[in-house]
Amino acid sequence: MKIGVITFPGTLDDIDAARAVRYAGAEPVALWHGDEDLRGVDAVVVPGGFSYGDYLRAGAIARFAPVMTPVVEAARGGMPVLGICNGFQILCEAGLLPGALLRNAGLHFVCRDQTLRVERTTTAWTGGYADGAEIVIPVKNMDGRFAAEKSTVDELEGEGRVVFRYVNGNPNGSLGEIAGISSADGRVVGLMPHPEHAIDALTGPSADGLGMFRSVLGSVAA
Amino acid sequence: MARVVVDVMPKPEILDPQGQAVARALPRLGFTGISDVRQGKHFELEVDDSVDDETLAKIAEGFLSNPVIEDFTVRRIGA
Amino acid sequence: MARVVVDVMPKPEILDPQGQAVARALPRLGFTGISDVRQGKHFELEVDDSVDDETLAKIAEGFLSNPVIEDFTVRRIGA
Amino acid sequence: MTATAQVDTVGLAASTPDIPQPYRELGLKDDEYARIREILGRRPTDAELAMYSVMWSEHCSYKSSKVHLRYFGETTTDEMRASMLAGIGENAGVVDIGDGWAVTFKVESHNHPSYVEPYQGAATGVGGIVRDILAMGARPLAVMDSLRFGAADHPDTRRVLPGVVAGVGGYGNCLGLPNIGGEVVFDPSYQGNPLVNALCVGAMRAEDLHLAHASGTGNKVILFGARTGLDGIGGVSVLASDTFAGDEGGSGRKKLPSVQVGDPFTEKVLIECCLELFRKGIVVGIQDLGGAGLSCATSELASAGDGGMHVELDRVPLRAKGMTPAEILSSESQERMCAVVRPSDVDAFMAVCRKWDVIATEIGEVTDGDHLVITWHGETVVDVPPRTVAHEGPVYERPVERPTDQDTLAAASTSTLPRPTDLREEILRMAASPNLASRRWVTEQYDRYVRGGTVLAQPADAGMIRIDESTNRGVAVSCDCNGRYTRLDPYTGAQLALAEAYRNVAASGARPIAVTNCLNFGSPEDPGVMWQFQQAVRGLADGCAELGIPVTGGNVSFYNQTGATAILPTPVVGVLGVIDDVTTRIPTGLGAPGDTLFLLGETREELDGSEWANVAHGHLGGRPPQVDLARERTLAEILRAGDVSAAHDLSEGGLAQALVEACLLTGTGCRVTLPGDPFVALFSESSARVLVSVPADRADAFATRCAEAGLPAHRLGTVEPTETLEIAGIPALPLTELREAWEATLPALFD
Ligand SMILES: Nc1ncnc2c1ncn2[C@@H]1O[C@H](COP(=O)(O)OP(=O)(O)O)[C@@H](O)[C@H]1O
């Protein structure tokens, strides 16, 4: 199975995401922001970083990159897409996920080992977790505060599309402690914390993040 | 050539921690009488006369601001 | 009560990476005719009538901006 | 009006020898100006004057420190040099760490800009050191930041510290470099002179080492990265109002800010672009543009090469209108690099730059002469022997004199200070004091995970990164200094800084192999400051010789003083260690419940200069702790030999603070019995000590090994599954209470 990992100018966690894909047993395929097609991949990871410096607004410039056209098209067709941090911000800007991510309530960049509850295990990226599982993976961002209109949040909650929730403290003031959400069909998932930094206890707080990259293997095979 | 100013502000119902931090700091610095502060972005564009208002609105709405969370205003200054 | 607007902009000779990023992106999005973009901050303050212009200038200069790299303007809107 | 009309050319300079020049405003002394005239055989042009004045400044020429820094070279033996691939004089030192890997690291100051504009000053400090590492041909892999501020509760500290921290984070995070450590120190002496020292580590395959030189006649000189603007040209703007400068860019020019604004996104792209160029083998020489901008890059490249160089300055892509040649040469616009490329590779070079959307411009070429010639629209504005600009600046033998108050200071020991009766309270008070409290408020603003190679970062004793994923080879780095010790005795203080950084690296399980430093001092024109400087250099060099590890590079920052009052002399020392297999690293803290706790080393009654004397009495006097570098070496060997499940080095705050931190970091309690006088045991700052945990079944063997090595190893107690720090004779300290004390301080001050 091939999983594409996109690099925009300013993407930082692409090598980590590719490593996580490898650890999970899949083949990472490097996708460049200027690519017009997805090189035959079965799923796509939009990794973290500061694409285009995040100067205007996190994700605002990257969403217009050529590679995003096939990504949006494939996602609408059911291809699994995972947006991590800046990737999540890009997916929101691109309209694949609702809401927006604003400056952390504390106004500082926050990097900490964060406990998350897995609220939904029927997405392409969380099938391997137990319902309600608590996992520890790093959160690190400047603009991680999830915000949306009340009706949007009600819809997300009502349809069970909140995939991850912060527990033991909300690092950025997100509405409803929301750390990650999914599209209605559960194929597109975006989250602020970084599963690709939690694949090995040597270099991360746990190996809990590997579950996301493993889950997608099952979801595509099925 | 015209100068165009676009101001982008967080929607009133969206929490604005940056503005709040300023409002909280002012009394500490000895400035009283400021009851509320909101912080947004200010853009100044040098624009060709060929660019019409509709295009400017598109740029402001579709790119310089995110309508989910922000409002914007566009002003032309001088000509 | 008055509304006061403070705009803070990078000085002309100072690098403005944010404005540059926007300027570079516009043509890629199909918008031409914009030759320069600068990005700054826009503050809206609710101010008691007792606060005079001098105080506002002090706040703008000493706190909302750093005169080493930024210029500011203060405007009162309405009364 | 054309830009060329009023430009000051070499021809004009030769024909108008008596025109007065503002050399004093540019910081040149009379005799320095006279020497420039003598070198050139005429008066310098505006552009030449701009070049000489920046390159001969203290910052670029090391004119006050050079005579002292030579001592580093004199004390480095061939054996120490064995694994050094590049040393003092290059952009950064490089050491061979085995398996074909070379590692480069360096620390540099960005002190004054960080006081004027904390965010941008600190940000561009990080940007600058990263380009230094990149210019060696290495991929930058991690950063560290060593910070010093005035009193924690001073109102201006509230302006400076949050800005500096946000700037370090803003730039480093956006570059995708993990921050793996640093320091945060408060002392009133840094009030108007905060210190921001940034360190970067990078790695490359040994054969990819790039040195900054321009060789090969006909090779092209390419400037790439950001456009050149009016940033950081500060002083040189006086030239713009001079007779020869153009009107629109000249007399109207207002005083320009001397700070720069960074663009980390551009630097990130520049890094990837450079690495691709290195991989393709199309770079003959490369130099970053830092202080003194193009003046420095062109003169250093040319001076280190085997020919001359011709640069067409009008080709430089500009960001501002009407810039003069002098301004372009002096601009410190960030995120620029300069490369020397074979003509046949220029197309390939440009293609890589296009891929990364990096602006690249051929601005000149290597010539077979021995002069650096710079033209502006065809007219020669600079024609100089490059060595005289880059390497043959003035050298000063500044007066050196031991300050008269040094003896009084040494006599004011802590022996008569009242000691606490309630040790429990004292432990809590110390843990909550600004210099010992948790640094989390700071370090949480730094990404420590990016790139996936961080094995240890804050709050570990040393930062550690994996260099090679297939072999698990890695390096550890720590940087340290205690300016209070250095004030009491600069020679010993510098050695204590070295000892602490060495010990921190050793405590992670790595083998220390190389040293870098950043020497932050007051004015070199003060003989007392020069004495501190001389003593510190000697102490550090002698210490390195004793430890057998070379100084591979460093940086000097003078004039850190307000009025007549200098900062505490602050020679920040960075030590790099290598570890063959990062999975064998020693975590910082306590081991598993049941492990035996040992205190390695010897505790003497050494409270002079201690954090306790500072916190409890605001006292600084006496003699700093004794140095024992042989003991530090033994400690490092014992730690590396295995059996240790966790360690934590003892430094400021002594054993009390080490126990508090070890418990809190691991989230486990322990039970200990103090040797000797409990107050001294807790708060003395004797060096060469480490707290280690050893699995109970190996404790005896470990003790035997220590005894054989002549290393005192005192059995302090055991790691407990409880959540309490229990010290015999002192009421128990629950970890929740300790955590509250330790963690609340910085948020209360800066949130
Ligand atoms: N400015 C900083 N940036 C990054 N890490 C820091 C900074 N200040 C302190 N740290 C980290 O916090 C931890 C505690 O610092 P400190 O008490 O000074 O350690 P030590 O005394 O062992 O050198 C260390 O891991 C150190 O590297």
Ligand SMILES: [Mg+2]
């Ligand atoms: Mg230290």
